Amino acid sequence: MNRRDIAQIRRRFNAEKNDISVIRGCYVNEKKEIVSTFAKSPLSLPTSEAEHYLATFKKTLGGAAGRNQYDIPVHADDPSGQLLRRLQTSALTDEAAVNDLCRAIIDHLEIEDNYLILMMHDVFPIPRKNAEIHTDAPDLSDNVFSYIMVSVCPVKLTKPLLTFFNDDRDFHTVEPDLAVASPALGFMYPAFDDGGADLGAAFYYTKDAENLHADFIDGVFAAQTPESAADRKQTFYDVLDDSLDSGLTFDVVQAIHENLTAQLSERKKDAAPLQVSRKEISSLLSACDVPEAQRQAFENEYLEQFGAVGIEAAAIAEQKRFEIETETAKISVDPGRSDLVEIKKIDGARCVVIRVEGDVTVNGVSVN
Numbered sequence: 001m002n003r004r005d006i007a008q009i010r011r012r013f014n015a016e017k018n019d020i021s022v023i024r025g026c027y028v029n030e031k032k033e034i035v036s037t038f039a040k041s042p043l044s045l046p047t048s049e050a051e052h053y054l055a056t057f058k059k060t061l062g063g064a065a066g067r068n069q070y071d072i073p074v075h076a077d078d079p080s081g082q083l084l085r086r087l088q089t090s091a092l093t094d095e096a097a098v099n100d101l102c103r104a105i106i107d108h109l110e111i112e113d114n115y116l117i118l119m120m121h122d123v124f125p126i127p128r129k130n131a132e133i134h135t136d137a138p139d140l141s142d143n144v145f146s147y148i149m150v151s152v153c154p155v156k157l158t159k160p161l162l163t164f165f166n167d168d169r170d171f172h173t174v175e176p177d178l179a180v181a182s183p184a185l186g187f188m189y190p191a192f193d194d195g196g197a198d199l200g201a202a203f204y205y206t207k208d209a210e211n212l213h214a215d216f217i218d219g220v221f222a223a224q225t226p227e228s229a230a231d232r233k234q235t236f237y238d239v240l241d242d243s244l245d246s247g248l249t250f251d252v253v254q255a256i257h258e259n260l261t262a263q264l265s266e267r268k269k270d271a272a273p274l275q276v277s278r279k280e281i282s283s284l285l286s287a288c289d290v291p292e293a294q295r296q297a298f299e300n301e302y303l304e305q306f307g308a309v310g311i312e313a314a315a316i317a318e319q320k321r322f323e324i325e326t327e328t329a330k331i332s333v334d335p336g337r338s339d340l341v342e343i344k345k346i347d348g349a350r351c352v353v354i355r356v357e358g359d360v361t362v363n364g365v366s367v368n
Contacts, residue, residue: 001069001071001191001192001193001203002065002272002273003065003272005192005193005194005195006061006069006192006203008192008195009061009147009188009192010058010061012122012124013054013055013057013058014054015047015050015051015054018042018054018122018124019122019123019124020042020120020121020122021041021091021092021121021122021123022039022040022041022042022091022092022093022120022121023039023040023041023042023045023053023118023119023120024037024038024039024040024092024098024118024119024120025037025038025039025040025116025117025118025119026102026116026117026119027114027115027116027117027155028106028114028115028116028117029114030112030113030114032106032107034102034106035114037102039092052180053118053120056118056151056153056180056182056183057118057120057149057151057186059151059182059183060149060150060151060183060186060187060188060205061188061203061205062205062207063205063206063207063209064314065273065312065314066229066232066273066312066314066315067209067229067314067315068205068206068207068209069203069204069205070203070204070205070206070212070226071191071201071202071203071204072187072201072202072203072204072217072221072223072226073200073201073221073223074189074190074199074200074201074202074221074223075200075222076199076200078222079222080104080220080221080222081221081222083097083100083101083104084148084189084190084202084221085199087101087119087148087189088121088146088147088148088189088190089146091121091123091146091148092119092120092121092148098119101119101150101220102117104219104220105117105150105152105216105219105220107219108215108216108218108219108220109152109213109215109216109219110213110215111152111154111184113154113155113156113181114154114155114156114178115152115153115154115155115184116152116153116155116180117150117151117152118150118151118152118153118183119148119149119150119151120148120149121146121147121148122146122147122149123144123145123146123147124144124145125143125144125145126143126144126145126195126196143196145192145196145197146197147188147189147190147192147197148188148189149186149187149188150186150187150188151183151186152183152184152185152186153180153181153182153183153184154180154181154184155178155179155180155181156178156179156181157176157177157178157179158176158177158178158179159176160173160174160175160176161173161174162174182207183205183207184206184207184208185204185205185206185207185213185216186204186205187202187203187204187205187220188202188203189202189203190202191203202221204217204221209228209229209230210228210229210230211228212225212226212228229314229315232311232312232315232316233315233316235305236302236305236306236311236315236316237253237316239298239301239302239305240252240281240298242301243294243295243297243298243301244285244290244294244298245291245294249288250342250343251288251343252284252285252288252290254338254339254341255284255287255288256281256284256316256317257317257318257322257335257338258338258339259284260274260276260313260316260317261317261318261319261335261336263313264313264314264317264319265319265336273312273313273314274312274313274314275309275310275311275312275313276310276311276312276313276316277310278298278299278302278303278306278310279299281298281302282295282296282298282299285298318335319335320335321335322334322335322337322338322341324341324352326352329352331352331354333354340354340355340357341353341354341355342354342355
């Protein structure tokens, strides 16, 4: 799913724009025991409560592609794929299928807290492509998109609060209570691809980009866990390090950061993820005076690791962070101004040099 597809689904989580038929829940304690289950019609809920559910499902479409968002293959001939299809076609009314899904999640998910499995079904018309729009046209859709969404939310104990009570116009302590947190992971099936249903894939979300919950993916989808963003980034820089005789240098990392973050900042929000080719990185290496033989060695290894399509730019260049760390210091620089930083030898010692523009403060105190 690209950004445009995700944005279209996110817009559904509005009280006036969805056709959610049911919201189901399964509350699980730390012993993997089911405490309670429920099925609710959104129309029967108070507005504030319905909005909380909608906001939770919307967060399951958050994050960034390749870091928090993944397309997971779903095989129609596999029991896991058949279960997801039953859940979707029955609009979550197949009790046995709902129970089987909850059991699969409970058996394959490791979370320290209690958690709530939230499920919902929604359907909406898919507009015809290139259709002539007439204000009096009764229906501009050839088909409908029917999907389920599942969000797994930790349930945590709140802190005691001193709260004002209107009854006696005084403050009293509110004792700790259990509250539903933002989803730790979740998925949507089927994936919404280019304005239609992709029954061969599910959209998968994980809040922690470094923890894809491999057991969950295996248990629910019977699929191999994608390589995490952190692993892909490490693999990319390992390939670079192995290809360069001098190893990774600050100039090379800085050049890649500056080039890719500039490209990412110019991308439209609904554009497909920016892929980086081996030739593009090789060109940056050339600008850093890396010899041709080493560039060729990098290209060969890059092709073997990432293929012709390449790797997502967002996986190897962080738009919101440029950080230099030594054994005794950590320096954060505006990601758009990494050009201010250099590594130099001064009196025989390697030093991080930052060109100063404007005032300088130390712990909030201005200094000369």
